[in-house]
Amino acid sequence: MAGEFDNFEEILNDHIPVDKLKYVKRILYGAELESLEFSAEAQALASDKGFEVKGYVFPAAKETTRSPRVVRVAGIQNKIVLPTTASVVEQRDAMHKRIKDILHCAALCGVNIICMQEAWTMPFAFCTREKQPWCEFAESAEHGPTTKLLQELAMQYNMVIISPILEREEDRGDVLQNTAVVITNTGNVLGKSRKNHIPRVGDFNESTYYMEGNTGHKVFDTNFGKVAINICYGRHHPQNWMLYGLNGAEIVFNPSATVGALSEPLWSIEARNAAIANSYFTVAINRVGMEVFPNEFTSADGKPAHKDFGHFYGSSYITGPDGARTPSLSRTKDGLIIAEIDLNQCRQVKDKWGFRMTQRLDLYIQELNSIMKPDWKPDIVKETADK
């Protein structure tokens, strides 16, 4: 990717002396995380197929009344495989093949729960505002070819798979939705969770294709932990993260598609802040690369029409409830990020920091209820002549 550097952390590692690097990383990342080692077979597969695989261990304390609940969670970031001029079926099948390889590697690495990037079966074509052929990528969450494929793999690998797709609600007027499908390790569709907040910024013309999600803030109680999915732009809304926490989530995935000039300085802040504020783990996943479309489109930025959208900067990372985070995956390469976590750490951090106990929800409900009244006035104290 011309002009794009690959990895932020490598710059730090290459130039800062070891004794100072320790301080820098403590400030930037929090508690130090050990690396996970994977089998030669897993490493060979990743190397052969051209993607990174990185793993880290989040330490938790031992408890006397609960056994550890150690699981491995993961996220996948990747480029599209075929040019956007290939047929819809060819493009989707090529993505299926690519993800099959990475899921196979994840299985070799002992992953229990995994999530792909937002709308993973397709290019992020919403920049074009064209309906065809892009709407054809939409499929049934329950019966589509992507779900069918993943049900088989979930059973084969004993893995919970979270599959963010463009959904076609066939039974409800063929409406499109931006949806994450939760497939259990027994191969069942446990349910789905939709994107609650839809952007209208830059090339993200998604409100042209689908509306705000109507599935609320469901948490899915899987065999490997309670998970929820906050899709892409929902990460900018702390109240969205909070409601997943209030429903009991232990891990919240944030499958995304976002580009450098727009959001990169925000990327390392938002999912991490959510982990801290809600005492749970977050897995932030972004796609990689530049996507070039057949017809030109404009970006509402005063610049000439063009055919490319990106650079999607990857940089997927995982954060623990104490704010400790992994380094990021590459900004330019496909990759698989894995964390070994003890779900018990969520409650341990709640007991230590007490954010839930001190949350004062009653105060906020009262204030928010009055804000929604037509005669509400903001609580502003103004300087007056006689004050």
Added chain:
Amino acid sequence: MAGEFDNFEEILNDHIPVDKLKYVKRILYGAELESLEFSAEAQALASDKGFEVKGYVFPAAKETTRSPRVVRVAGIQNKIVLPTTASVVEQRDAMHKRIKDILHCAALCGVNIICMQEAWTMPFAFCTREKQPWCEFAESAEHGPTTKLLQELAMQYNMVIISPILEREEDRGDVLQNTAVVITNTGNVLGKSRKNHIPRVGDFNESTYYMEGNTGHKVFDTNFGKVAINICYGRHHPQNWMLYGLNGAEIVFNPSATVGALSEPLWSIEARNAAIANSYFTVAINRVGMEVFPNEFTSADGKPAHKDFGHFYGSSYITGPDGARTPSLSRTKDGLIIAEIDLNQCRQVKDKWGFRMTQRLDLYIQELNSIMKPDWKPDIVKETADK
């Protein structure tokens, strides 16, 4: 400060080559901010009195229907001046003298609105759980010696001064409060804002001294912008930041007192996330240094009793509504951080990103209202045998 390094950013500046440093800073800090230059008189005063002064310019676009609303906002971080064994009056007077010098420098730098650190007139003695002599530092928000001093200086310097103190509510049963007093540039007490969330973690035994604040989320419409104050531990609560935003704040100050081992990896995340999520400016202020108390106390961490509390790591910084932030002040030295901002940038970022428009408050109020009902059950989808 033995064993404490002084400045995180200096390590980056010293070791990373210029071409790569540009990338690193873009990822870490967002849009590049130019430095503000100050007069020789201001610099000499800072140097003579032994504190840092740093300033930055946040750029905003020109508009055609509104003139720029450029103001200079600032925060002060500092160590206590006298040993905690000095008398209460001596300690307070020494702090007054120290802050007078720094406020004088701020005036020379053209500052319009300034905020001191939490409970700035006293050591952060809440670690001791002793009531005497520490409660004697409390004073009236309206008529206390600290407010009186600052009213004079506010008029003299034409400056809005936000003064976070331990308040004694003399007319309401002598109760203590953790309160920020807002003093206008005309020398009036415009009002006060109390700490909404009180910690129970580590040495922060503040719930022994005062209760959760009862002033809600007031915004103060001063001659230099609409300001609010989120005191210390309130920064861990995104819903707290949100309500100041909903009431129209353009700048939210976060006067704090927090120590390295506990919160440092969270420090650069939370106030910055709040600026992003709410499209306003935030000023995060932390005290500096180690404070040693006359009697020993324990820290509920299994370790022996001791007399020291700290290291408070300073690192005060300012963030804009687009997520761009200044470097931090020192981790060990007193300092004054200043930003020249155009308040118009808040609305510009709202128009671009649309976080307020897409906030869906009605959805959250509905869900929160049901959460408060006694028969509420979390929205959990569980795998069942027949699923």
